[in-house]
Amino acid sequence: MDILALLRRDHDAFFAAIASIAALLEPGAFQRATVRSKGHALVLQLQIHARSEERSLYAGLFALARAPPNVREHLDRKGREGVCEHQSIDDATLRFERIIDDDKCLRADILAELTVVGELLEHHARVEEEGELFPEVERHFSMEERQGLGAEMESLRLALSVAPERLRLAAVLAT
Numbered sequence: 001m002d003i004l005a006l007l008r009r010d011h012d013a014f015f016a017a018i019a020s021i022a023a024l025l026e027p028g029a030f031q032r033a034t035v036r037s038k039g040h041a042l043v044l045q046l047q048i049h050a051r052s053e054e055r056s057l058y059a060g061l062f063a064l065a066r067a068p069p070n071v072r073e074h075l076d077r078k079g080r081e082g083v084c085e086h087q088s089i090d091d092a093t094l095r096f097e098r099i100i101d102d103d104k105c106l107r108a109d110i111l112a113e114l115t116v117v118g119e120l121l122e123h124h125a126r127v128e129e130e131g132e133l134f135p136e137v138e139r140h141f142s143m144e145e146r147q148g149l150g151a152e153m154e155s156l157r158l159a160l161s162v163a164p165e166r167l168r169l170a171a172v173l174a175t
């Protein structure tokens with residue numbers, strides 16, 4: 001499968017999950033246990049997505065030796081920017097997980113942390129990736145290459161799903 005289609009599908013699923021957790025944080029609808037379980041599941045999927053995206057798509061950008069130097073420089077910059085944004089999202093999700101695990105935390109505070117995660121993700125996934133990076137990937141990679149990256153991403157994702165403890169070992173980028 002084309003890696004871009006795969007990534008877009010993941011992004012859509014994340015926004016749907018965030019909306020469904022936000023609905024459980026409305027006044028009168030608060031369900032702490034469900035927010036906790038759905039919240040941890042969301043964070044796990046976000047981490048699996050980010051780590052496997054870094055190892056497939058971003059690594060592909062860094063390795064695109066055939067492109068002219070100015071294109072390589074540009075793609076390299078976009079890839080590094082993406083990794084930094086993943087780290088900001090990781091930080092926000094860490095705070096979110098801490099707050100959903102705290103029995104004393106208020107519904108409105110959980111909603112605030114979730115909103116921040118959603119906003120960071122909106123900028124990163126919709127504006128930076130889907131809006132800017134993906135069209136560049138479409139321009140510089142053939143469909144066959146994109147499918148190759150997609151297969152790589154799927155196997156990385158599977159490996160991390162069955163052994164999530166490997167997430168901690170997965171370096172941001174193999175440099």
Ligand SMILES: [Fe+2]
Pocket residue numbers: 050053082086124125129
């Ligand atoms: Fe990303």
Ligand SMILES: [Fe+2]
Pocket residue numbers: 007011049053125129
């Ligand atoms: Fe992404």
